[in-house]
Amino acid sequence: MAAYDLVHAHFDVLAQIIAAQGGAIVKTIGDAVMATFPTPRRAVAAALATRVAMRKLSEGRTSDELLLKIGIHEGPCLAVMLNDRQDYFGHTVNVTARVQHLATARAIFATRSVVEDPETSILLQKIN
Numbered sequence: 001m002a003a004y005d006l007v008h009a010h011f012d013v014l015a016q017i018i019a020a021q022g023g024a025i026v027k028t029i030g031d032a033v034m035a036t037f038p039t040p041r042r043a044v045a046a047a048l049a050t051r052v053a054m055r056k057l058s059e060g061r062t063s064d065e066l067l068l069k070i071g072i073h074e075g076p077c078l079a080v081m082l083n084d085r086q087d088y089f090g091h092t093v094n095v096t097a098r099v100q101h102l103a104t105a106r107a108i109f110a111t112r113s114v115v116e117d118p119e120t121s122i123l124l125q126k127i128n
Helices: 003-020 040-058 091-102 118-127
Strands: 024-029 032-036 069-072 078-082 085-089 107-110
Touching: 003 024, 003 032, 003 040, 024 085, 032 091, 040 069, 040 107, 040 118, 069 091, 085 091, 091 107
Parallel strands: 069 107
Antiparallel strands: 024 032, 078 085
16 A cells, blocks of 8 residues: 555544544644544543554555554643634643653553543453
8 A cells, every 4th residue: 555545544543432432623734633522531432543553554554564653642722823723732732742752563552640540540440
């Protein structure tokens, strides 16, 4: 699969999973996606589904699989219109970016507030 086709398929899969969890893609940065979700549990559920989907998308390829580095944080942020598009700014966005940067390939890193969210805790207990 050509690089363009692979990236296009990658974004299609991410968009479907994010939408299925009630989320929305805020923006793409290279091959990265910034998304918002109504609850931490939905963000974690999307992250888990994304990891499985990327593994499936990579099946049968001769080169390395698609590797994701996922970071999740929750909290308030500032929504603004910039260049006729909604964007998000603030401490929450900055922390999330740092958490994602710390993540290793195939890992999902989340902050304590996400992991300790009651609904997220239940979800995580089910997968363990």
